[in-house]
Each structure stands twice: as structure tokens, then as C-alpha cells.
Amino acid sequence: MSDLTCARGVDLLMDYLEGVLSVAVKESIDRHVGGCPRCLAFVASYRETPRVLRDATAEEIPADTKRRLEKFVRELSKRSPER
Amino acid sequence: MPVPDADQSDETLAALAASGDGRAFELLVGRYEGRIYRLACRLTSETDAPDVLQDTFLQAYRHLGEFRGASRFGTWLYRIATNVCLMRRRAASRRPSESLESFLPRFDENGTHADTPETLSRMSHLDERLDRERLAERARAALDRLPETYREAFVLRDLEELPTAEVAETLGLEPAAVRQRVHRARLMLRGFLNDLAGRMP
Numbered sequence: 001m002s003d004l005t006c007a008r009g010v011d012l013l014m015d016y017l018e019g020v021l022s023v024a025v026k027e028s029i030d031r032h033v034g035g036c037p038r039c040l041a042f043v044a045s046y047r048e049t050p051r052v053l054r055d056a057t058a059e060e061i062p063a064d065t066k067r068r069l070e071k072f073v074r075e076l077s078k079r080s081p082e083r
Numbered sequence: 084m085p086v087p088d089a090d091q092s093d094e095t096l097a098a099l100a101a102s103g104d105g106r107a108f109e110l111l112v113g114r115y116e117g118r119i120y121r122l123a124c125r126l127t128s129e130t131d132a133p134d135v136l137q138d139t140f141l142q143a144y145r146h147l148g149e150f151r152g153a154s155r156f157g158t159w160l161y162r163i164a165t166n167v168c169l170m171r172r173r174a175a176s177r178r179p180s181e182s183l184e185s186f187l188p189r190f191d192e193n194g195t196h197a198d199t200p201e202t203l204s205r206m207s208h209l210d211e212r213l214d215r216e217r218l219a220e221r222a223r224a225a226l227d228r229l230p231e232t233y234r235e236a237f238v239l240r241d242l243e244e245l246p247t248a249e250v251a252e253t254l255g256l257e258p259a260a261v262r263q264r265v266h267r268a269r270l271m272l273r274g275f276l277n278d279l280a281g282r283m284p
Binding site for chain 1: 105108117129136201222241247
């Protein structure tokens with residue numbers, strides 16, 4: 001399986017990173033990517049993607065939202081959980 | 084009866100809350116409100132997040148008696164919050180979003196990447212080159228443009244960092260289907276971020 005293409009490697013990339021591929025397939029990907037600057041660049045940006053989006057969407061709860069929720073919960077918890 | 088305090092486990096507090104201890108429930112809310120808010124922003128929007136938050140804790144409170152400690156309290160609560168988000172999105176008449184398909188990787192007839200290594204990795208250190216507000220705004224817009232089923236899987240797996248098996252259970256899918264959806268989402272988002280980086284001065 002040394003003739004693995006970039007396209008096939010991309011198809012298998014998540015399974016590769018999750019460790020669910022057979023050893024033979026994994027090794028064929030390692031061989032291809034090791035000698036392919038395009039795949040090396042692609043894999044780096046693919047791996048970077050979740051982190052960039054995670055950091056960019058790490059919203060903090062606004063103070064007024066927090067206050068309103070806690071007031072709501074204080075009222076709620078005066079009642080019994082079973083309606 | 085034990086008195087709730089901040090050192091007790093979620094599961095102990097949940098049991099106290101289920102037996103009518105309001106203070107125990109308030110402690111749990113304090114532990115999770117930030118995380119549930121962030122999840123709600125990622126799965127719905129900043130506009131919807133406050134309502135999602137209230138609804139999640141209301142549902143959790145009502146169903147405390149059904150929490151048996153078979154899973155962790157956090158897992159149970161995440162599942163409620165996810166369902167509240169999904170119901171909300173499915174109930175809203177959503178305009179078809181402009182697809183991210185055009186950002187999928189391109190290959191030539193031999194299956195080789197059509198782009199050069201330089202153009203494939205333009206996005207490295209993107210978050211150091213783009214100001215925070217603008218990147219946050221573009222990230223939200225990109226999530227909105229994902230097909231709904233990809234977004235759910237991607238947010239839970241990659242942004243909330245839940246294990247694939249847990250995402251599968253939450254969404255009622257096989258793990259292989261979760262991997263497939265997360266993968267497609269990553270491909271589209273990678274292309275989107277790379278393109279964004281390429282259009283920066």
C-alpha cells in the first residue's frame with residue numbers, strides 16, 4: 001500500500017488520529033505523509049483547526065446573565081424537584 | 084441529614100438536591116453555569132444562550148430524581164443541555180446557510196493535493212495574527228455555516244472535548260458516524276480558516 005494518495009490519506013485522517021486504523025494502513029499513511037510536503041502542511045493545519053476554534057469560541061458567561069440565572073434558580077429551588 | 088458544602092462531589096450534591104436541598108442545587112449551578120453557557124453559545128448563539136441556560140437547569144431540577152449516578156453528573160447535565168440546544172435549533176425555521184463545501188481540500192486527477200504546501204498551511208499562528216474580536220466573530224459565523232449535524236458532532240467532540248464514545252451516545256449515533264461528521268466539519272473549517280488567513284494583509 002505504498003501508493004496511497006493524498007486524497008486517500010485525507011479520507012482516513014481522523015481515523016488515523018483516533019487510533020482506529022489497522023497497523024498496515026497506519027504505516028502506509030506514515031510512509032506517504034513522511035515524504036509529502038503537501039500532506040505534512042495539510043495535517044498540521046487540520047490538527048490546528050479545533051484548537052483555533054476552541055479558543056475563539058471560549059465565551060465567558062456575562063455577569064447579568066449569571067445574575068438572572070442564579071435568581072431564577074433560587075426561586076426554583078424553593079420548590080420541590082418533583083412537580 | 085448532611086449539609087451541602089463546596090467540597091462535596093457533584094453526585095453527592097445531586098442526591099441532596101433531589102431530596103429537596105435547594106442550596107445543594109445552587110452549588111451545582113455555580114459549578115456548571117459557565118460551561119453550559121459556553122456550550123449553548125457554540126451550539127446555538129449568544130442570543131439564545133441565556134434561555135438555553137435557564138431551560139437546562141429547569142429540566143435538570145425537574146428530573147433530578149431520575150439521575151441515578153450511572154454516569155457522572157456533568158455528563159448527564161451536558162446531555163440535557165445538548166438536547167435543549169438541538170430542540171431549539173430544530174424548532175426555529177432556519178434559513179439554509181451558505182455552505183462551506185467550497186473550502187474542502189482539492190485534489191488533482193492523481194489524488195494529489197492541488198494546492199502547494201505554502202498555501203495549505205497559511206493558517207499557522209492565525210490567532211496571533213488576527214485580533215481576538217474579529218476571529219471570534221468569524222468563528223461563530225463559520226459554525227453557523229456548517230450543516231447542522233456536523234456542527235453538533237464537531238462542537239461536542241472538538242470544542243467541548245468529549246470522548247467520541249460519549250458524543251455518539253449523546254447524539255444517538257455509532258462512533259464511526261461521529262468520526263465521519265467531525266472529520267467533514269474539520270475539513271470545511273480548516274479550509275475556511277486557511278482561506279481567512281490568506282485574505283489577511
